[in-house]
Amino acid sequence: MDRKLNHLEKFMLKKISDIDDFPSGAFNIRENGKGIRRNTTKNINIVSKEDKQGIDIFIKENTKNEMVHIPVILTESGFTDIVYNDFYIGKNADVTIVAGCGIHNDSCETSEHDGIHRFFLEEGAKVKYIEKHYGDGEGTGKRILNPQTIIELKDGSSLEMETVQIKGVDNAIRQTSGKLGNETNLVITEKIMTHGAQFARTEFDVVLDGKNASTHVISRAVAKDASKQEFVSKIEGNTECYGHVECDAIIMDHATVKAIPEILANNIDARLIHEATIGKIAGEQMTKLMTLGLSDKEAESEIINGFLK
Numbered sequence: 540m541d542r543k544l545n546h547l548e549k550f551m552l553k554k555i556s557d558i559d560d561f562p563s564g565a566f567n568i569r570e571n572g573k574g575i576r577r578n579t580t581k582n583i584n585i586v587s588k589e590d591k592q593g594i595d596i597f598i599k600e601n602t603k604n605e606m607v608h609i610p611v612i613l614t615e616s617g618f619t620d621i622v623y624n625d626f627y628i629g630k631n632a633d634v635t636i637v638a639g640c641g642i643h644n645d646s647c648e649t650s651e652h653d654g655i656h657r658f659f660l661e662e663g664a665k666v667k668y669i670e671k672h673y674g675d676g677e678g679t680g681k682r683i684l685n686p687q688t689i690i691e692l693k694d695g696s697s698l699e700m701e702t703v704q705i706k707g708v709d710n711a712i713r714q715t716s717g718k719l720g721n722e723t724n725l726v727i728t729e730k731i732m733t734h735g736a737q738f739a740r741t742e743f744d745v746v747l748d749g750k751n752a753s754t755h756v757i758s759r760a761v762a763k764d765a766s767k768q769e770f771v772s773k774i775e776g777n778t779e780c781y782g783h784v785e786c787d788a789i790i791m792d793h794a795t796v797k798a799i800p801e802i803l804a805n806n807i808d809a810r811l812i813h814e815a816t817i818g819k820i821a822g823e824q825m826t827k828l829m830t831l832g833l834s835d836k837e838a839e840s841e842i843i844n845g846f847l848k
Contacts (some may be wrong), residue, residue, distance in 0.1 A: 542575065547643060549615055554705065555639035555671040556610040567594055569622065571615040583607055583634075592719045593623035593655075596636075600629030600661065616678060617648030623655045625792035628696075631663040639671040642682040642707075651683035658689070660696035668700045674707030681709040688715045692723040694749065704739060707846040719780075721749035729758045733766035733794070740769040744800040747780035747809070756784045762794035773801040776809025786815040 544552070549559040559801055561568070565583035568575045572592065577611065579585050582602040586595045613620060626636065644650040660666060674682035690698055700796060704711060715724050725745060733739050745754045754774065762768045774782040788796040800813040 541713050544575075548575075548612060551612045551614070551641035551643060551673070552610055554673045555612070555641045556608055558608060558610075558639050560578040560608070562605050562608050564608070565596075568608070569611045571613055571618050572620050574704050578619065580605065591623055592621060593625070596626045598626070598628050598632050598634055600631055602629065602632040602634055604633065606637065608637045611652060611654065613640070613642045613644075613650050613652055614645050614702050616646035616650055616667065616676075616680060619649075619651045621653040621655075623657075625657045626659065626666075628658065628660045628664040628666055630661040632661075633665040635667045635669070637669045639669070639673075640686070641673045641686055642676070642684065644674070644676040644678045644680045644682050646678040647680045648678075649681040649683060651681075651685070651691070652833065653685040653687070653768075655687045656689070658691065658698060660692050660698060661692075662693050662695050664693075664696040666698045668698060668703045669738070670700070671705060672703070672708055672711070673705045675706075682707055683710045684708050685712045686714070690717040690725060692717065692719045692725060692752075695722040695723065696720070697724040698726075700725075700727045702727070702729050706731075706732060706734070708733075708739070709735075713739065713741045715742070716744040716745075717754065718746050719749055719752035719754065721751060723749055723752045723756040727756045729753075729756075730760075731758075731768065732763070732769055734763040735766060736764070737766040737769070737804045738820045739766075741771065743772040743774075743784070745782065746835060747774070747776045747782055749776065749780070751780065752778070753781040754783070758784075758786045758788075760786075760796060761791070762788065762796050763791045765793045767795050769797045769799070770815075771799045771801075772813065774811050774813070775803040775805065776811050777805045779808035780810070782811045784813045786813075786817075786819045789820055790817060791819065816841070
């Protein structure tokens with residue numbers, strides 16, 4: 540598992556995890572179904588699963604200000620990879636976890652990665668989870684990414700998730716579910732851009748079981764050319780709780796975006812809100828930027844980048 544990274548590996552890792560070499564601290568880097576290198580610390584242990592592909596990450600209670608990197612890259616064309624990663628976060632720990640997957644495909648064959656991540660946060664634990672997805676390569680073969688995230692928050696814990704689909708992913712089914720205990724908080728920020736004939740479907744399913752549990756889901760999407768996106772969200776409130784879902788999308792060319800909200804209040808003190816806005820780039824925004832000397836394409840890019848920022 541111990542070797543140097545080549546230029547392509549460094550490029551892909553930079554895109555999905557902002558590292559271009561082996562980082563300090565705890566990490567596990569996976570390529571084409573195999574581990575490249577792993578490192579653990581006194582507070583963070585990473586163990587390979589015995590019954591299937593994947594790892595268990597154990598973070599001791601009261602661990603503070605540490606990071607874990609677990610990126611995955613596919614550089615072998617026509618490769619299909621599935622991995623199961625479980626995170627066990629101890630009481631009052633406060634850590635950042637950086638995941639993500641990049642696919643480089645130069646062939647006519649399909650390359651696919653399915654990552655199933657489960658998070659188990661003990662009381663008072665706090666996690667920031669960052670996940671980026673990216674695809675490139677000269678081949679006509681599809682690049683498919685299907686991430687699944689399952690979150691269980693015990694009393695007083697919180698998780699902030701930032702998930703980004705940068706570009707180059709032909710097909711994606713993105714599923715996130717959460718079960719929240721008392722005084723918990725789940726914040727999810729999603730950013731997706733599709734182009735060409737790409738398709739992306741996002742599914743959120745959050746159950747607010749605990750008193751004063753809260754969630755805030757924010758989705759920002761740009762669909763260009765003939766691409767299609769679907770956003771499906773379900774928030775269920777079973778006690779005094781708060782849930783807010785925002786879905787904002789820009790459509791261009793012949794693209795389509797569908798938003799399907801569902802909110803279920805099973806308690807009179809459950810406050811649940813869903814907002815969805817889908818539309819084209821406003822003409823006045825383009826005009827304002829073009830008066831500054833920007834071309835059509837430059838103005839369009841400036842607006843999109845600002846929207847997804």
